[in-house]
Amino acid sequence: xxxxxxxxxxxxxxxxxxxxxxxxxxxxxxxxxxxxxxxxxxxxxxxxxxxxxxxxxxxxxxxxxxxxxxxxxxxxxxxxxxxxxxxxxxxxxxxxxxxxxxxxxxxxxxxxxxxxxxxxxxxxxxxxxxxxxxxxxxxxxxxxxxxxxxxxxxxxxxxxxxxxxxxxxxxxxxxxxxxxxxxxxxxxxxxxxxxxxxxxxxxxxxxxxxxxxxxxxxxxxxxxxxxxxxxxxxxxxxxxxxxxxxxxxxxxxxxxxxxxxxxxxxxxxxxxxxxxxxxxxxxxxxxxxx
Amino acid sequence: xxxxxxxxxxxxxxxxxxxxxxxxxxxxxxxxxxxxxxxxxxxxxxxxxxxxxxxxxxxxxxxxxxxxxxxxxxxxxxxxxxxxxxxxxxxxxxxxxxxxxxxxxxxxxxxxxxxxxxxxxxxxxxxxxxxxxxxxxxxxxxxxxxxxxxxxxxxxxxxxxxxxxxxxxxxxxxxxxxxxxxxxxxxxxxxxxxxxxxxxxxxxxxxxxxxxxxxxxxxxxxxxxxxxxxxxxxxxxxxxxxxxxxxxxxxxxxxxxxxxxxxxxxxxxxxxxxxxxxxxxxxxxxxxxxxxxxxxxxxxxxxxxxxxxxxxxxxxxxxxxxxxxxxxxxxxxxxxxxxxxxxxxxxxxxxxxxxxxxxxxxxxxxxxxxxxxxxxxxxxxxxxxxxxxxxxxxxxxxxxxxxxxxxxxxxxxxxxxxxxxxxxxxxxxxxxxxxxxxxxxxxxxxxxxxxxxxxxxxxxxxxxxxxxxxxxxxxxxxxxxxxxxxxxxxxxxxxxxxxxxxxxxxxxxxxxxxxxxxxxxxxxxxxxxxxxxxxxxxxxxxxxxxxxxxxxxxxxxxxxxxxxxxxxxxxxxxxxxxxxxxxxxxxxxxxxxxxxx
Numbered sequence: 001x002x003x004x005x006x007x008x009x010x011x012x013x014x015x016x017x018x019x020x021x022x023x024x025x026x027x028x029x030x031x032x033x034x035x036x037x038x039x040x041x042x043x044x045x046x047x048x049x050x051x052x053x054x055x056x057x058x059x060x061x062x063x064x065x066x067x068x069x070x071x072x073x074x075x076x077x078x079x080x081x082x083x084x085x086x087x088x089x090x091x092x093x094x095x096x097x098x099x100x101x102x103x104x105x106x107x108x109x110x111x112x113x114x115x116x117x118x119x120x121x122x123x124x125x126x127x128x129x130x131x132x133x134x135x136x137x138x139x140x141x142x143x144x145x146x147x148x149x150x151x152x153x154x155x156x157x158x159x160x161x162x163x164x165x166x167x168x169x170x171x172x173x174x175x176x177x178x179x180x181x182x183x184x185x186x187x188x189x190x191x192x193x194x195x196x197x198x199x200x201x202x203x204x205x206x207x208x209x210x211x212x213x214x215x216x217x218x219x220x221x222x223x224x225x226x227x228x229x230x231x232x233x234x235x236x237x238x239x240x241x242x243x244x245x246x247x248x249x250x251x252x253x254x255x256x257x258x259x260x261x262x263x264x265x266x267x268x269x270x271x272x273x274x275x276x277x278x279x280x281x282x283x284x285x286x287x288x289x290x
Numbered sequence: 291x292x293x294x295x296x297x298x299x300x301x302x303x304x305x306x307x308x309x310x311x312x313x314x315x316x317x318x319x320x321x322x323x324x325x326x327x328x329x330x331x332x333x334x335x336x337x338x339x340x341x342x343x344x345x346x347x348x349x350x351x352x353x354x355x356x357x358x359x360x361x362x363x364x365x366x367x368x369x370x371x372x373x374x375x376x377x378x379x380x381x382x383x384x385x386x387x388x389x390x391x392x393x394x395x396x397x398x399x400x401x402x403x404x405x406x407x408x409x410x411x412x413x414x415x416x417x418x419x420x421x422x423x424x425x426x427x428x429x430x431x432x433x434x435x436x437x438x439x440x441x442x443x444x445x446x447x448x449x450x451x452x453x454x455x456x457x458x459x460x461x462x463x464x465x466x467x468x469x470x471x472x473x474x475x476x477x478x479x480x481x482x483x484x485x486x487x488x489x490x491x492x493x494x495x496x497x498x499x500x501x502x503x504x505x506x507x508x509x510x511x512x513x514x515x516x517x518x519x520x521x522x523x524x525x526x527x528x529x530x531x532x533x534x535x536x537x538x539x540x541x542x543x544x545x546x547x548x549x550x551x552x553x554x555x556x557x558x559x560x561x562x563x564x565x566x567x568x569x570x571x572x573x574x575x576x577x578x579x580x581x582x583x584x585x586x587x588x589x590x591x592x593x594x595x596x597x598x599x600x601x602x603x604x605x606x607x608x609x610x611x612x613x614x615x616x617x618x619x620x621x622x623x624x625x626x627x628x629x630x631x632x633x634x635x636x637x638x639x640x641x642x643x644x645x646x647x648x649x650x651x652x653x654x655x656x657x658x659x660x661x662x663x664x665x666x667x668x669x670x671x672x673x674x675x676x677x678x679x680x681x682x683x684x685x686x687x688x689x690x691x692x693x694x695x696x697x698x699x700x701x702x703x704x705x706x707x708x709x710x711x712x713x714x715x716x717x718x719x720x721x722x723x724x725x726x727x728x729x730x731x732x733x734x735x736x737x738x739x740x741x742x743x744x745x746x747x748x749x750x751x752x753x754x755x756x757x758x759x760x761x762x763x764x765x766x767x768x769x770x771x772x773x774x775x776x777x778x779x780x781x782x783x784x785x786x787x788x789x790x791x792x793x794x795x796x797x798x799x800x801x802x803x804x805x806x807x808x809x810x811x812x813x814x815x816x817x818x819x820x821x822x823x824x825x826x827x828x829x830x831x832x833x834x835x836x837x838x839x840x841x842x843x844x845x846x847x848x849x850x851x852x853x854x855x856x857x858x859x860x861x862x863x864x865x866x867x868x869x870x871x872x873x874x875x876x877x878x879x880x881x882x883x884x885x886x887x
Contacts, residue, residue, distance in 0.1 A: 034402050037351075037410070086585045092402050097537065100351065104534055104577030111570035213711050219414070225407065230327045233403075262421045267411035274396050274404055 005135040009249045013141040013210070014146035015247025019081045020203035020241040021224025023152055024196035026236060027159075030172045031192040034095045038103035038219020039200050044200025047217065048110055051121055060126050068107060077190045084193070085186065094264025098103040101216070110215040121208035127161070129237045144206050152240055155195070159236070168192055219263075223250075226270045232280025241282055297583030300549075307552070312455040315448040316349045324519075325563050327425045327451045330458045331515045333555030337465055338508030343537070345469060345547035346501035346874025347481025349406045352393070352413030353536045356506040358528035359386040362420055362427060365523050370426065373882075375438040375518060383510030394515075413533050432524025433515045447519070454515055461508060464747045465548055468504070471746035471757065472732075472739040475725070477501055478546075479733045482722035489682060489716070491708025491800060500743065503652050509536075520743035533739075538580040544592030552590055553591055603726075603778035623821035633658050633728070634693075634765065635836050636804055641680055641690035649862045650676045658804070663830055665847045665868075667797045668857035669881060674840045675717055677857070678806050681838070682714045685708040695803065709737040711803035715793040715810060717840070723782030727773060730781050730792055731764035734799030762797075767795040769824060787818040793829045794825065804836050805829065811843040818848065848872070857881065 015233060020042055028036045046068045053064035083102055084203035087095050159165035169180040171188045179185055200221060224243060231242020246266055253265035273281060315324055336358055342350045363382030367373040373381070389412075396408050420427050427433055437444045445453070465477055468474050476497045479487040517523045523636045535558065543554030558579075587594055613617070636658040643651050651673040658664045666674050679685040681692060683704035692700045694710055702710070713734070717785060722730050731814040739760055741753040768774045771791040776784060784792060790810055797805055807826070811819055823846055829835050841847040847854060849869065854871040856881040862869060 029403070033403075034794060035406055037406070040615045068440075083585075090584070092586050093343070093347070093406075094350060094588060096402060096406050097541075098535055098581055100537075101580035101584065103583070105574055106572045108572075108574035108577060116570075171813075196402055197830055202749065218697070222410070226411075229404065236885060241872065258422075260418070264415050267415050270411065271396060271408060274400060274408065278396075278400055 002135065003255065005256050008248060009135060009137055011248030013144055013247070014251065015227070016145045016152075017203050017207050017220075017285070018224040018227045018243035018246060018247050019152055019240045020025060020148050020185035020206070021200050021221045022228035022239055023155060023224075024229050025225045026233060026239050027111055027155075027168070027192055027196045027240070029233060030080070031168050032084075032172070033092055034084075034096070035225065036196065037096065037222075039098040039099075039104060039196070039225065040218030041106040041219040042072055042076060042101040042197045042200035042218075043204035043207070044110065044213075044215060044218035045075070045106060046204030047213050048114065049201070049206060049217075050171050050205040051213060054120075054161040055122060065202075068205050069198045072196035072201030072230060073194040077194040079197075080190050080193035085189070088189075107215050108152070116215060117221075119213040121213060123209050132183065140209060140248065144210070147206060150201070151199070152199060155199065158167065164188075164191065192204035213233075223247075223266060226266055229270060230273050230281055232282045234279065235282055238280060238282030245281070293561055304549075308455060308459045311458075312452055315451050316555070320443050320447070323448060323451055324336060325560060327454050327519050327733065328415055328516075329445070329556045329559035330454050331512050331519060332536070332539065332559050333552050334458055334461055334515065335509045335512035335536050336543070336551040336555045337461060337715040338505035338512070339536050339540040340545055340548060340551045341465065341469075341508065342501050342505035343479070344540060344547070344550070345474060345481065346477040347497065348498060348501055349402050349408055350409045350502070350505060351530075351533050351537070352409035352411075352416075353505070353509050354392060354528040354530070354532035355409075355416035356386040357516065358416045358420060358508035358525070359389055359506075361523045361528070361721060362433075362513075362515040363510075364517045365433045366426060368435060368517075369433060375672030376440075379514030379518070380826040381412075382514045383387075383507050386510025386513070386684070387503040387507035390509075391499050392503030393506075395402065395847040400713065404723075408532075413514035413528075413530055417525050417529055420478075425574035430525055432522055432526075435521045435523060437521055439517045450518060455838075457511065457515065461511065462548060462552075465504075465508075465747045468532055468743065468747050471749075471753065472741060473743050473746050474502070474581045474732050474734060475729055476736060478729075479722050479736075480724055482724055484718050485684065486716065486720040486722065487733070488684065488704040489708065489714050489720075490796065491701075491705045493705045501881075531576070531648035534580065535576055538576050538583070541580065541583050541588070541590055544594075546589070550590050550592045568641050596674045602780075602783070612872070632660065635695055636681070636838070637693040638677075639693070640855070641677070641687050641692070643676060643685060643687045643689075645813050649860055651680070651857075654857070654860075655860075656855055656861050656865070658836055658838055660836055661830060661853075662852045663826070663835055663839060663850050665839045665841050665851040665854045666857060667841055667854060667871075668863070671859070672857040673808070673860040675808055676860075678714060678838075678840065679809055682806060705737075708800055708802075710808065711800075713800045713802035714788075714806035715808055717812065719793060721789055721792060721796075722782040723780070725781055726778055727781050727784065727792055728761070728764055728768065728777040731767050731795050731799045732760060734767075734796035735760045735763060735801075737800055740858075764795075764799060767798055770798075771795045772821070774881070787814050790814065790818075790822070791825075794829075798829065798833075798835075802835055804838065806883030807837060808838045809840050809842055811841065811846045819843065823849060 004199035021039060025036060025039055026035060029231070049068035050064045053059040054061055054074055055069050079102055083098055084095060087098055123140065129138050133194055138276070159169065165189050167183045167262055168191065170183060175185055207220070223246060227246035228239035229244030231240065249269055250262050250266050254262045257265065311330065313324065314323055318326065318598060334549045335353055339353050342348050360382040363385050364375070364378040367378035367381060368375050377629055393408060393412055396404060417860050423429060438450055474485065474762055476492045477491055480497055481489065481495060489496060516527070539554035539558045540551060540698060541554070543549060543552065544550030583590065602702065634657045638654060639658045641654045643650060654677060656664065663742055666677060675683070680687050683702060687700065699707060699710060722733060739756055743754055745753040763775070768777055773788060773791055773795065776788065781792060794810065811822055814822060826837060827850060829838055851868050853866060854868050855865045856871060856877050863880055864877050
């Protein structure tokens with residue numbers, strides 16, 4: 001029982017990070033109908049930048065965090081401008097491949113600049129556990145969960161309440177109609193990619209103390225996407241719930257089946273869910289006309 | 291198929307290239323020969339990518355995973371079970387094909403978003419599994435594969451090269467045969483428009499899974515050959531960047547051509563070897579090249595050459611515009627497979643459907659006799675196209691029944707309805723734009739061609755005869771609608787009015803009992819309209835095909851219809867002969883608004 005609650009806590013910690021990345025996936029998908037295969041790499045980039053500012057340049061943690069997020073956001077907007085905008089009218093498959101290409105470039109680029117060496121992010125908060133009701137939790141994982149949930153809430157409010165957020169929604173529904181009512185589609189798309197890259201970077205910085213940092217760590221990012229699919233892409237709260245669920249499932253599987261099979265488990269769950277309920281566990285079926 | 295001079299040149303070039311590759315051991319030293327062998331092995335994997343992505347239009351990011359299955363299955367069979375290498379390779383490829391088929395299953399209902407994800411995940415999983423499979427596959431360290439044995443003698447790499455070339459040549463030939471057949475056309479039809487493909491009787495489920503299986507088979511062969519060539523397999527050879535490399539090779543050469551696979555495969559195998567960079571530089575350049583290609587050269591080298599240097603196909607004949615041609619073949623080629631027994635060919639009873647709360651159609655009933663032309667009219671949003679979608683099976687009704695020739699077809703799929711004798715055109719034109727005009731019509735005859743994939747791949751005599759026969763049927767139909775001269779042009783290059791006619795020819799090619807025409811006159815000028823009316827009349831009178839027609843053009847509706855049904859807001863308002871409908875006050879009100887308003 002204690003083991004189970006322990007697993008649940010680490011699952012929720014992981015899930016909150018998946019939710020951050022997953023939200024970025026959903027944001028891009030809803031606006032552009034594209035799966036961003038470079039999302040995990042943006043996450044890795046965020047972690048790398050934070051490491052650089054914090055460890056190499058000795059900036060304060062908060063500043064390093066902000067710089068990593070903002071720079072990644074700017075980078076994301078730049079990608080939109082130079083890599084994705086020229087393909088705006090191309091088939092979706094082409095755009096997906098473009099994000100695959102960009103992801104590979106970021107991954108290889110970081111390897112070129114930093115080498116493939118493994119780094120550790122110095123801990124800000126103690127990883128010493130304390131007990132809550134018999135379950136050991138660390139300040140680190142608690143703060144990660146708290147910050148991730150806070151960020152998710154902020155962005156949900158942003159989409160629901162602000163004009164910019166609604167503009168994004170409108171653009172995703174109908175690009176031409178959005179243009180007609182005076183929404184700048186290009187500006188909206190820049191913002192979408194910037195936001196989503198920033199979210200990914202934030203997830204990367206938060207994740208950094210939990211794992212070792214390598215150019216390959218971006219493969220975790222794809223989990224956010226799987227979680228979002230699990231929960232349902234057309235429903236943001238559902239997608240986020242799916243991310244938490246995936247974090248928990250993975251950790252359960254890791255403990256009770258085999259830890260090396262974590263990734264396999266998540267994909268098997270994905271395929272099963274897609275086969276049985278393609279719109280996701282919490283997603284509503286979309287009325288479809290041929 | 292009568293080969294054109296260009297085809298002869300292509301064929302000759304291919305033979306020369308294969309001959310040069312096969313004789314390479316005579317003049318190349320070991321290392322360049324190894325690179326050439328590797329290029330050909332890669333080309334085979336790319337061939338699979340081109341079938342799945344280029345032809346069938348399905349994204350696949352896990353090609354290296356299928357190669358891994360082929361390679362590891364070969365290695366394990368040879369090392370542990372003492373199976374002959376030459377048997378192990380096809381067995382491994384079959385295993386890969388089965389995995390591809392299973393992986394293609396989710397693709398049936400899901401868009402590119404999910405398919406990209408699932409194939410990506412698959413590639414990842416395969417690598418994770420072999421990395422952790424210590425007992426048999428030696429985990430990350432990989433396995434040593436003994437050199438292939440041929441009639442009791444171990445082959446040197448130089449000799450093995452010839453085997454690789456031979457396998458590649460056979461696979462290219464099979465792939466070309468498939469691409470040139472009914473099956474290849476079905477792939478492209480799915481890529482161009484799933485909706486229209488379904489309407490023509492193409493079973494999406496079957497063809498998508500088949501495409502994935504074929505692509506995986508090629509990858510599996512490639513993996514098996516790689517195991518024999520490198521005499522070593524390890525997980526690193528099949529990681530995600532390798533899948534990307536295959537895709538990049540495909541796009542560089544030209545993803546929708548088979549030759550492109552060879553060009554892209556050869557260039558991207560040789561180039562990095564020449565540059566001798568570290569892996570990260572290679573990966574970076576591959577990614578960068580892929581991005582540049584997508585933006586600037588999406589059709590690859592072959593596409594570029596075609597656009598720049600190959601003139602578009604000329605018109606077959608100089609005479610312009612649609613014209614009525616005398617024909618002799620058509621009535622027999624369009625003969626229905628058995629006459630219907632019932633006087634009422636189509637019966638629709640109490641049909642109703644809602645889309646997310648909107649009741650698009652309520653309680654609509656109609657009966658269509660044999661050799662009859664029945665028109666459905668009504669204001670915009672009346673539910674006319676919805677009715678067509680229900681009859682042709684693209685949507686499912688919530689209530690009611692559809693009976694065709696005495697059989698209840700309410701629950702059958704769109705593609706089987708095409709087989710049962712329902713053909714349709716689309717209001718907004720849904721042609722296979724990148725295919726030739728002739729091939730569009732040949733896809734229309736999809737359900738009438740019976741050759742299996744295997745017969746097509748081997749190009750058996752019966753398959754060739756069938757292809758030739760239906761090519762003539764398609765040509766006749768093009769003549770019939772006056773598009774004969776445009777047979778070899780791209781469908782998307784046709785003028786608007788001609789595209790409407792092509793839709794009709796394509797629908798007729800299935801030899802339907804019932805033809806659904808969705809606003810065939812929209813956007814036509816008055817002489818085109820005259821031609822169309824004559825055409826519809828002849829379709830009914832000469833071929834005995836019943837016509838259900840949606841019309842906004844009153845001249846057409848009033849002149850052709852035996853009866854007219856009026857829909858308004860999803861409800862049946864009136865039914866009767868044209869003259870009666872014209873005077874019906876409720877109809878006038880629906881169109882013009884009430885007088886007392």
